[in-house]
Amino acid sequence: MTTPAQPTQVWLTQKTFARLSAELEDLKGPRRQEIIERISAARDEGDLKENGGYHAAKDEQGKIEARIIQLEEMLANVSTETSADDHTVSPGKVVTYRYAGDDEDEVFLLGAREIDDDHEIEVFSPQSPLGAALLGAAKGSTVDFDAPNGKTLKLEIVDAVPFQE
Known part of the structure; x- marks a missing residue:
């Protein structure tokens, strides 16, 4: 059962x-x-x-x-609890990352898509391909991300800090 x-x-x-x-x-x-x-x-x-x-x-x-x-x-x-400021990717964090070999940072909030209506920051859920790939990764680590187009990309976690309204 x-x-x-x-x-x-x-x-x-x-x-x-x-x-x-x-x-x-x-x-x-x-x-x-x-x-x-x-x-x-x-x-x-x-x-x-x-x-x-x-x-x-x-x-x-x-x-x-x-x-x-x-x-x-x-x-x-x-x-709605603020996440610990441990620089690890988890829900409620603003995640800054970059593609390996690139020096341009990308930023998003890891949380429910419903947040999008209230804030200008891009939001990804923990269940999204990107959110799931980065979940639990710590600042400075490199993560393999299987992109929807089938390519495997390397992403570096620049930082993950608690979201502030």
Whole structure:
């Protein structure tokens, strides 16, 4: 018998956590009620087979319910704790790296993609190819990265520091 997969902990900034929590409350409250009222009004119009308003409202209801489930799962497994300043790549860190033989630094934040809406820094999740390759690497180390194009690239970790809002 296999055990169910453990939910993956998601790292969010405090600002993103607050934004997503507010979105969840809005979806579960006013937005859900509005859709229920639209479905009810469309039902009152009669024949549902040819009622475009009814079908549009039902489609929107499905999207809202799916987003509610997504947000509830994410927020149930969230961490907003600042990572230790140990210069090791982990969620919640701003990672600076460069391709071997190149002197141009690249920078990204390792965390949930939902953070992108709140900050100008590029965000990669720990499950992304780049995030997974660099996860756990320490400052000064070189890591092999299997790029999506099939090439193996060498990346040097320049630094990994806790994200500051």
